[in-house]
Amino acid sequence: MISPAARDALATWLDQQRALHGAAENTVTAYRGDVADFLAFMTSHKAQTQGLGALAQITISDMRAWMARTRGPNVGPRSMARKLSAVKAFYRWLAEREGFEPTAVLSTRAPKFTKKLPRPLAVDAARAMIDCVELQSRHPWVAARDVAVLTLLWGCGLRISEALGLKGADAPLPDALRITGKGGKERVVPVLPAARAAVEDYLRACPYPREDTAPLFRAVRGGALGPRAISQVMSQARMQLGLPASATPHAMRHSFATHLLDAGGDLRAIQELLGHASLSTTQAYTAVDTARLLEVYNRAHPKAG
Template identity: 45%
Template sequence: MTKHDLLEAWHNHLALAQRRSPHTVRAYGKAAERLLTGMKLSRWDDVADVTATRLRTHLASRRSDGLSNASAARELSALKGFIGFARAQAGHEKTDAPRLRGPRIKKGLPRPVTPDDALGLADTVEELAAAEWIGARDRAVLLLLYGAGMRIAEALSLKSGDVPLGERFTVTGKGGKQRVVPLLPVVREAVAQYAAVCPWTLSADDALFRGAKGGPLGQGAVQKATARARKAMGLPDTATPHALRHSFATHLLGAGADLRSLQELLGHASLGSTQIYTKVDAATLLDTYRSAHPRERS
């Protein structure tokens, strides 16, 4: 067995058994490759025998290269999973990963944009696009993020056969978990408008959103279009496509949505992931108070 064989099996496990996103598969695969190369490992038994001490030394070497706390924590999580998988492949009775605590990470609050800025971004990407159909495409994608709370990967996974969209749509999110999201008329109309002007043949099983050369649209193109739009609008760098999903959640919570309903709409596995938006809403209210209250401005 070679290092390539180990990595291929790990990739397949992540993509097929765990149904991880392509981004996660790439990142976890790279982490495993660095471990195999650094320790010169090429058998499942070798990987299974990696101790907490050896893993700590490997991560210390990575930290010396300038790895941040957040990146180090992700790398540790990836390698624990890889070693646990290796122990299962090697036939070990216990498949627990080495016990090793990762660096502490200070969690920042999501940075939502205002409702006007969210809609303004969608309109501006359309205005700045190189072609009419590309503008309609980018506007439709951003409205799916803000109007339905989709992750960008979820929006880009839509098939041509999904159009026309109804008032509700079943989204397959992380880990293959499905949820039903309501779609506002403005969102459905934006998607229909794009489909009507798209110059490429839209077969039912093909990707709905296409790149400039006709292939499936990538996240990078949407992020670049959003970056141009936010620069034109004078918005901060935090106004990203993913911030529109945060804005969807924050604005719904501010309008009276309960946490359980919001959890279902966002597709969060635990309520704890959703509760962060209560802090965001409180922080937003405090910022508004400070900027608007006469005593604060004097």
């Protein structure tokens, strides 16, 4: 079992992740599980409860044993890298607090894995997706609803959870929406006239009254619309259009970023619109190549003129 001192240290670290770094609850839960599993393994591996003193004595060999034990059919390189990242973050904090050298843990390398780049839709494909979705439902108001949701994903770069999290009080949509994204990070997103009009069309057709505290987008029976329903609608549409399985709701957000960049948008500004903490994440979203980045750089850098 994990020693009381180690358990208390983990709880304190998690509290700091919430308070100082704004970590989302899902992130905190993942951290707790990953680090607790690590501490439990070390207790078993060394056949003794891992107090704070023992934690300072962990070796590279111990780390290799943990990784060998953790890797398996259900834990691939990406998941292993995430677990190691959580353990390193905890150890970096613990070493600073307790005054020991964490080199053995921090020098452990994560397994290599190939990042899967998002696949944005072409402009014509994104338009065709929205047009096809509009024709699918037997209920005109549901068709208008689905068009409005996809237009927000593509036209404003919202995550599906952000679009479906809008409330009745958010309508009619303003010129700019204040969105709270991952980790509680706020951003301001301009609303295109087409997105505003699509939402208005939906509200006029919706049989349920708009209520300030109720979800803006309603399911057929009046409850909150879930992401699965939108995924299913897009799945049917992409089969009709012959689009790949990667044409998902999230791909509409990828497309927002790529199409803005293709039209001459600034990568840093697009980062702000998407709510990314890292510019490299935005670069992955837009699937831009080095040549495109150099083109933007050469056009925008003061020395380029």
